[in-house]
Amino acid sequence: MSINQVLFYVMGFTALASALVVAASKNLVRSVFMFFVTLFALAGLYVFALADFVAVTQVVIYVGGVLVLMLFAFMLSGKDTLNNLQQRGSKFITLHNFSAFLAAVLFLIVLVNAILKAEPEKLNWIQLSVQEGQTQTDNLGNIGVNLMTRYLLPLEIISIVLMMALIGAVHLSRKEEHKA
C-alpha cells in the first residue's frame, strides 16, 4: 500500500466520520464546524481525482462563503431557539428519527449494491482512458479552454442564475419598513 492510498483512505475516513459527527452532534454550532472538516476532507479527495481546481474552488466557496453564511444565520436566529433545540433528544436514534435512520440505511444498501453490480472499472471508456495513460498534463489550462468554448452557454446561464439568486437573497433579507 503506497502513501498515496494511505492518504486517500485517511481523507475518506475523515470525511465520513466528520459527517457522522455532524449528524449526531447535539451542539448546533459544533455540527457546523464539523461540516467544515467534512468539506476540507472532500477537497483533499478531489485532489486525488486530479481535480486541483475544483478542490481550490471548494475551499474558497464552501469554506469561505457558505459556512460563514451559515454561522451568520445561526447567530441571527435567536438564542432561545438554539437552547430549545439543544435540550431535546438525548440519544442519536430516537423514536422520532428511527424512520429517517431506516430510510438512510436502506438507501445506503441500495446504493452499495448498485455500485457493486455496475462495476465502474469495467466500463468501456474508462478502460480506454486507463490504457491511454496520463497524456495531458495541463489540466487547468484545458479546463479554461473548455469553459470558454464547449461549455460557454452553461457558463453564461450560470452567471445569470447566480446574479438573480444573489439579488433575490438581498431582496428577501432586507428589513421591511412598511409592515402590514
Place this chain on the structure above:
Amino acid sequence: MSMLSSFLFISAGLFCIGLFIVLSKRNAIQVLIGIELMINAAILNLVAFGKYDKLMNSGQIFALFAIVLAAAAVAVALAIVLNVYRQYKTIDPNKVERLKD
C-alpha cells in the same frame, strides 16, 4: 478495491448521512447542511468520473457549476430562513405551517 469504486462508496455514504440529516433534524439550518452534504456527494461522483475524461474535463466543469449553484442556493435559503424566523420566531420546519397570516 480500486480507487474509482472507493470514491463511489465514500460518496454513497456521504449521501446517506445527508439523507438522514435532512429527514431527522428539527432545525432548518441543519436540514440545509444535510442538503449540502448530498450535493457534495454528487460532486464527488462527478469529479471521480471526470478523472478519466482528460480531453474535455466535463466532470470537473460540471462539478464547478454544481458548487456555484449550491452556493447560490445556500444564499437564498438562508435569506428565507431569516425571514421565517422573523415571522414565526422559530426555524423548526415542522412548525412552519401557514404560508401567510
